[in-house]
Amino acid sequence: xxxxxxxxxxxxxxxxxxxxxxxxxxxxxxxxxxxxxxxxxxxxxxxxxxxxxxxxxxxxxxxxxxxxxxxxxxxxxxxxxxxxxxxxxxxxxxxxxxxxxxxxxxxxxxxxxxxxxxxxxxxxxxxxxxxxxxxxxxxxxxxxxxxxxxxxxxxxxxxxxxxxxxxxxxxxxxxxxxxxxxxxxxxxxxxxxxxxxxxxxxxxxxxxxxxxxxxxxxxxxxxxxxxxxxxxxxxxxxxxxxxxxxxxxxxxxxxxxxxxxxxxxxxxxxxxxxxxxxxxxxxxxxxxxxxxxxxxxxxxxxxxxxxxxxxxxxxxxxxxxxxxxxxxxxxxxxxxxxxxxxxxxxxxxxxxxxxxxxxxxxxxxxxxxxxxxxxxxxxxxxxxxxxxxxxxxxxxxxxxxxxxxxxxxxxxxxxxxxxxxxxxxxxxxxxxxxxxxxxxxxxxxxxxxxxxxxxxxxxxxxxxxxxxxxxxxxxxxxxxxxxxxxxxxxxxxxxxxxxxxxxxxxxxxxxxxxxxxxxxxxxxxxxxxxxxxxxxxxxxxxxxxxxxxxxxxxxxxxxxxxx
Amino acid sequence: xxxxxxxxxxxxxxxxxxxxxxxxxxxxxxxxxxxxxxxxxxxxxxxxxxxxxxxxxxxxxxxxxxxxxxxxxxxxxxxxxxxx
Numbered sequence: 001x002x003x004x005x006x007x008x009x010x011x012x013x014x015x016x017x018x019x020x021x022x023x024x025x026x027x028x029x030x031x032x033x034x035x036x037x038x039x040x041x042x043x044x045x046x047x048x049x050x051x052x053x054x055x056x057x058x059x060x061x062x063x064x065x066x067x068x069x070x071x072x073x074x075x076x077x078x079x080x081x082x083x084x085x086x087x088x089x090x091x092x093x094x095x096x097x098x099x100x101x102x103x104x105x106x107x108x109x110x111x112x113x114x115x116x117x118x119x120x121x122x123x124x125x126x127x128x129x130x131x132x133x134x135x136x137x138x139x140x141x142x143x144x145x146x147x148x149x150x151x152x153x154x155x156x157x158x159x160x161x162x163x164x165x166x167x168x169x170x171x172x173x174x175x176x177x178x179x180x181x182x183x184x185x186x187x188x189x190x191x192x193x194x195x196x197x198x199x200x201x202x203x204x205x206x207x208x209x210x211x212x213x214x215x216x217x218x219x220x221x222x223x224x225x226x227x228x229x230x231x232x233x234x235x236x237x238x239x240x241x242x243x244x245x246x247x248x249x250x251x252x253x254x255x256x257x258x259x260x261x262x263x264x265x266x267x268x269x270x271x272x273x274x275x276x277x278x279x280x281x282x283x284x285x286x287x288x289x290x291x292x293x294x295x296x297x298x299x300x301x302x303x304x305x306x307x308x309x310x311x312x313x314x315x316x317x318x319x320x321x322x323x324x325x326x327x328x329x330x331x332x333x334x335x336x337x338x339x340x341x342x343x344x345x346x347x348x349x350x351x352x353x354x355x356x357x358x359x360x361x362x363x364x365x366x367x368x369x370x371x372x373x374x375x376x377x378x379x380x381x382x383x384x385x386x387x388x389x390x391x392x393x394x395x396x397x398x399x400x401x402x403x404x405x406x407x408x409x410x411x412x413x414x415x416x417x418x419x420x421x422x423x424x425x426x427x428x429x430x431x432x433x434x435x436x437x438x439x440x441x442x443x444x445x446x447x448x449x450x451x452x453x454x455x456x457x458x459x460x461x462x463x464x465x466x467x468x469x470x471x472x473x474x475x476x477x478x479x480x481x482x483x484x485x486x487x488x489x490x491x492x493x494x495x496x497x498x499x500x501x502x503x504x505x506x507x508x509x510x511x512x513x514x515x516x517x518x519x520x521x522x523x524x525x526x527x528x529x530x531x532x533x534x535x536x537x538x539x540x541x542x543x544x545x546x547x548x549x550x551x552x553x554x555x556x557x558x559x560x561x562x563x
Numbered sequence: 564x565x566x567x568x569x570x571x572x573x574x575x576x577x578x579x580x581x582x583x584x585x586x587x588x589x590x591x592x593x594x595x596x597x598x599x600x601x602x603x604x605x606x607x608x609x610x611x612x613x614x615x616x617x618x619x620x621x622x623x624x625x626x627x628x629x630x631x632x633x634x635x636x637x638x639x640x641x642x643x644x645x646x647x
Contacts (some may be wrong), residue, residue: 017615139646257630258639330571374606378615382622398573453593457615460590465623467583476631478592482645484638491645 002040003049006061007072008107008120010037011079015099015127018049019092026095027087033099034080035148037106041072048112050434057172058387060143066439067293071109071229073437074297077103077423078304085308085416094134096433098218100126102436105222109229113172114162117230121158121190124223127153131215132207140210146490147207151223154193161186177234188235194227195278196271198247202487204270205255209263209320214309216263220307221300228277228296237284242365245282246373248275249380255485256387260478262311262320262396266303269346269388272380273299279377280361283368286440291360294438298353298427302345305420306392309339311394312409312417320396322478335409336397338417345424347459348381348390355426355455356431356446363444389459395478409473608613 014033018026050061079102087096101124125148133146161183166172168182175185196204208219235241249272256268273295280292312335313328314320325468329336341352346495348354358381365374408414425432435442484492530537572578594616605642 004628061601253626254630254634257627258635293623329573363605369605371606377627378618379622382619383626386623386626400575412583449600449602450604453596453600454609454615457590457593457597457613458619460586460593461616461619462623464586465620465627467586469624469627471583474631475627476635479639481639482642483634484640484644 003044003047003062003064003210005109006050006107007037007040007044008103009107010040011076011099011103011106013103015096015101015103018097018099030083030087030095030099031080034076034083034102034375037076037079037103038073038359041069041076044069046327055115056279057113057115060173061107061116061122061501063112063174064110066107066437066505067229067233070293070437071225072106074300075106075109075222075225076301078102079106081301081304081308081416081420082214082218082221083119084419085217085311085413087412089212089214090411091134093130093210094212094215097127097130097134098214101131101218102217102222105226108226113473114158114165114174115172117174118155118159118162121226122152122155124156124226128223128298131218132211134215135210135212137210139360143207143210144396146336146487147203148372150193150203154185154190157186157193158190162190169178174233176227176236179238179240180495188231191227191230191235192244194352195224195231195274196248196277197244198251199486201248201252201271202485205252205264205267206487208267208270209261213314217304217307217311220266220270220303224274225296225300228274228281228292231278231281232289232293236281238282239508241278241282242370242373243282245275245277245279246376246380248272248278250275250376250383252335253367253380253383253387255483256383256391258476258481258483260322260324260481262392263307263314265308265322265387265392266306269384271348272384272388273303275380276358276361276377279373280364283361283364283370285364285368287360287367288364290359290435290438290440290442290444291357291364294360294434295354295357297434298345298357298424301420301423301427302342302353305338305342305417305424306346308390308413308417308420309335310392312394312413313414316406316409319403321392322395323480325396325402325404326399327397328404328406329397331404331406332408334414334552335417336393338414339393339397341421341424343389343393345428346456347385349428350447350452350455351425351428353427357427358435359451359455360444378458381528382458385459385462394466477562 011033014029014562017029021029044064046064046066048063052059052061081098082098082102086094086098104120104123104127108117108124111117111120118170128146129148129151132140132147162172164183165177165181177183177187179188193200193203196202204224208216211219231241252268256265257270259265260269277292277296277299280288280295310320312323312332315330316332317325319325345354347354348358362374362377362381367378386464409417431446435444466475529535532538596615597612597616602610608614
């Protein structure tokens with residue numbers, strides 16, 4: 001019975017209520033909606049529920065299995081953390097948009113057919129852009145617009161792919177699709193946009209850092225992981241994804257090293273972490289798929305924690321630029337501590353969540369003999385520690401003292417960060433609890449002496465490299481700057497080409513106009529020359545002259561006739 | 564505001580140096596553990612002495628140098644580049 005209520009609708013309804021409620025009532029709704037969602041998930045049984053007949057199709061609003069439940073759990077935990085973290089926010093738009101966004105992401109996860117998936121896929125886009133626009137600056141409006149266009153394009157690709165798939169196979173079911181199926185490539189591209197495939201990635205780094213301090217935390221959880229979920233369901237074992245994922249782990253870390261906006265650094269590390277998941281999905285063995293979705297679970301929590309700590313810094317210090325921060329541990333010791341827990345988790349230190357999830361993907365890559373991919377992933381593991389694990393806490397809270405003295409983060413933010421930190425450590429210390437939720441039975445032991453030792457060696461020597469480079473002054477200083485990325489193509493090259501095309505058109509028009517003018521001028525001259533009063537065709541001839549010509553013609557006629 | 568003027572442990576550069584040396588000590592201990600612990604690896608070359616330590620160190624140095632010397636030269640622009 002309870003399964004007939006589509007689980008995401010609770011949060012969507014909560015968000016709509018939060019739009020009109022105020023004060024304590026709104027706080028109560030914000031907290032109750034994710035808790036009710038979690039409670040429903042706990043009692044749900046597997047199977048297909050909530051069938052709706054619409055548009056001539058039978059839509060399945062609730063497809064419950066281990067995979068959808070796992071993402072349902074972590075999405076509702078994230079929604080709860082977001083609600084706590086945002087309790088101090090007065091802006092009704094954000095208070096409403098965040099739960100609607102979370103609810104539509106959950107509804108998309110439980111979608112049993114591609115049309116339902118499409119509907120909620122688009123709703124996440126529309127609800128989430130409000131969190132970017134809520135910053136209410138010209139910059140955030142433009143970034144939000146670019147974000148919205150990309151998200152809607154992803155939705156259209158999904159819809160087109162879904163219809164082709166339906167036409168080709170007669171089914172709309174959202175299960176394994178594969179690249180070879182009709183419309184499969186379009187659906188893969190739709191997912192690829194969401195999970196920030198290389199060159200399709202830059203909407204993420206462009207838009208997320210422009211949202212409000214709470215908005216970025218909310219954004220970090222859902223859109224990209226919805227893409228991961230869809231890939232894991234529809235495209236496991238797609239060989240191409242192994243290399244795409246490996247590329248995603250590696251290239252963003254170079255950008256992250258030189259990026260000054262610390263929330264943008266985290267956005268680059270999102271693509272990097274998503275790369276591990278995409279690689280796992282591409283490998284497609286049970287271990288790899290378990291690793292991919294377990295890492296998605298862990299990533300949502302530690303990335304939320306890192307973004308929360310940076311949001312707190314932004315709220316209190318007024319900036320998250322590395323060039324302007326430093327020494328904040330004196331003012332914000334709790335935030336510093338929570339940030340370090342997030343940093344240790346994303347860096348996969350033993351006893352923190354990343355250690356027990358990311359390593360499954362690495363082990364699967366090694367187990368399948370992908371040695372080059374494994375080396376890239378190992379490089380990316382060292383790199384992520386370098387830019388997210390060290391750079392973020394170092395430049396925000398330590399480094400040189402910027403002189404900024406501010407208050408510690410508000411109590412609700414600290415509670416949210418504490419809960420997220422507890423979960424990160426909890427997963428790291430008791431991985432069995434998470435492993436029990438994974439889609440396939442887990443036969444993997446993360447805590448072996450080999451694994452702990454090799455990971456500690458990798459991380460400590462990465463930290464030593466950072467220290468040596470900082471102390472020798474080789475490490476690049478944080479500079480106020482922007483770094484061009486693939487968004488340059490549509491923010492600069494596209495407009496330039498458009499302007500170029502427009503000016504070519506203008507030149508062509510001018511040239512045509514002047515040619516026509518010259519030609520018509522010449523023709524007018526020609527006509528005038530011959531037809532004007534003294535022109536040869538307008539000249540009047542004398543009667544005598546005409547008589548002479550007639551006489552000559554007659555004479556010629558006579559001569560010709562008689563001879 | 565009460566923190567202004569207060570001397571913290573990390574404010575003294577000799578303490579930072581202590582931390583730095585401590586990190587080297589930990590690193591060298593971990594490296595030495597390779598002599599004792601037999602690591603199980605899928606790839607035989609990953610079992611070489613100090614493989615992870617050297618890989619981690621040189622990967623990070625290469626990462627920073629490439630980002631600083633190549634990528635920054637190519638892509639870094641003034642902060643208001645897109646606003647102009």
